[in-house]
Amino acid sequence: MKKESKDNDLMEKIVSLCKRRGFVFQGSEIYGGLGGTFDWGHFGVALKNNIKQSWWKKFVDSRRDMYGIDAAILMRQEVWQASGHVAGFADPMVECSKCKKRFRVDQIEDEKKCPECGGKLGEARQFNMMFQTKVGASDDSSATSYLRPETAQGMFVNFKNTVDAFHPKLPFGMAQIGKAFRNEITPRDFLFRQREFEQMEIEYFVRPADWEKHFEYWKVQMLSWMEEVGIDMSKVHELEIAKEDRAHYSSRTVDFEFDYAFGRKELFGLAYRTDFDLKNHKLEYIDEEDKLKMVPHVIEPTFGVDRAVLSLLLSAYKEDEKGGEVRPYLKFKPNIAPVICAVSPLLKNKPELVEYANTKVFAPLKAEFGRVIWDDNGNIGKRYRRQDEIGTPFCIVVDFDTLTDDTVTVRDRDTGEQIRIKTSDLKNYIKERI
Numbered sequence: 001m002k003k004e005s006k007d008n009d010l011m012e013k014i015v016s017l018c019k020r021r022g023f024v025f026q027g028s029e030i031y032g033g034l035g036g037t038f039d040w041g042h043f044g045v046a047l048k049n050n051i052k053q054s055w056w057k058k059f060v061d062s063r064r065d066m067y068g069i070d071a072a073i074l075m076r077q078e079v080w081q082a083s084g085h086v087a088g089f090a091d092p093m094v095e096c097s098k099c100k101k102r103f104r105v106d107q108i109e110d111e112k113k114c115p116e117c118g119g120k121l122g123e124a125r126q127f128n129m130m131f132q133t134k135v136g137a138s139d140d141s142s143a144t145s146y147l148r149p150e151t152a153q154g155m156f157v158n159f160k161n162t163v164d165a166f167h168p169k170l171p172f173g174m175a176q177i178g179k180a181f182r183n184e185i186t187p188r189d190f191l192f193r194q195r196e197f198e199q200m201e202i203e204y205f206v207r208p209a210d211w212e213k214h215f216e217y218w219k220v221q222m223l224s225w226m227e228e229v230g231i232d233m234s235k236v237h238e239l240e241i242a243k244e245d246r247a248h249y250s251s252r253t254v255d256f257e258f259d260y261a262f263g264r265k266e267l268f269g270l271a272y273r274t275d276f277d278l279k280n281h282k283l284e285y286i287d288e289e290d291k292l293k294m295v296p297h298v299i300e301p302t303f304g305v306d307r308a309v310l311s312l313l314l315s316a317y318k319e320d321e322k323g324g325e326v327r328p329y330l331k332f333k334p335n336i337a338p339v340i341c342a343v344s345p346l347l348k349n350k351p352e353l354v355e356y357a358n359t360k361v362f363a364p365l366k367a368e369f370g371r372v373i374w375d376d377n378g379n380i381g382k383r384y385r386r387q388d389e390i391g392t393p394f395c396i397v398v399d400f401d402t403l404t405d406d407t408v409t410v411r412d413r414d415t416g417e418q419i420r421i422k423t424s425d426l427k428n429y430i431k432e433r434i
């Protein structure tokens, strides 16, 4: 089988697993879908929350030099004029004279011929990717606003507020997690290129002379977080971005690329934004030591939540075969898995098993770990398959022996092995493994 079709198969398997198991659905699906938008189901929300919490814990909660912010998505148009996005946040686009479809120039093979109908493509023109809207009832141009295309500006425009409120000394950072919107010409590859997605960004303010040292430091930090959440590091590659390909604000960019099933493409990025943004917003910093005014420079580690999910799904997806049956499972690290353990009574029509499983296993584990689910649907084999696809590391089953010896079966997702342990040891057993 050709590698390409194998990889297409893998994407199909992942997209269908995500729908089947309630991770991700197409946006507006019952009305035919809205391109570039996705809705997140129960386990998808849990996975994203775990990713975001792990990021916040590492980069905000466990540091002294980081200040969180949650800025409004709608901002005055002056923000986007100063940031250069009104003038320069555009992709070159061509339109087919026959079928009227539009394409990004860098995503088609022949700039003259439509990849869909073979028609003639027109001249390339710049297409601004910001979603424009009007704020309030007025319809004039002063009411124009944009949905933010990056969370970064929410931090720059709150730089002064943060300095005035917390008096941080350089170097220090601001961190934000939130939605960003880009009217992508051709959204594609499932979660990879969407029109509405989530970012986790840091703007780290440094003395200009120190930028290289901090750039190198953040490279290491970014890689270490990727490893902590379980991204397959053998698929991650660093790419120094050439000057002509960098964003308008960046003097140096390193992309971390990932080997997705559809090719090696950007996962996260690290940029040296110099004083570009603070200067354009006319912001400065007064050094408390020498009382001199200066404009700090910015190192920006940026992470896409959705690409983190996609790379984790591709890293975790495994199949093994037993007795001629293929078993797909998601080998998530327990800290990131949407569910830590599932609890089942062997038979759901035996009240004594249900009672024991509910009161002595499920309730105390739920109170301790939160991400614990009750699963009594179908036979045990079916429950295991379902939990394997959700990526649940442990399945606990209460059976008739439990009622006499207070032990339960704990099944390991990755090996399929089952062991019996004392009900009273369950909490510690799981704690040690997460």
Ligand code: GAP
Binding pocket: 149, 150, 151, 152, 182, 184, 191, 192, 193, 194, 195, 197, 198, 199, 201, 266, 267, 268, 269, 300, 302, 303, 304, 305, 306, 307
């Ligand atoms: N503030 C800098 C910035 O926005 P970017 O490289 O344009 O830089 C940052 O975006 C990250 O956001 C990317 O590395 C990627 O993970 C994610 N991202 C960007 N565009 C995306 C899209 N259309 N769909 C999903 N994620 C996207």
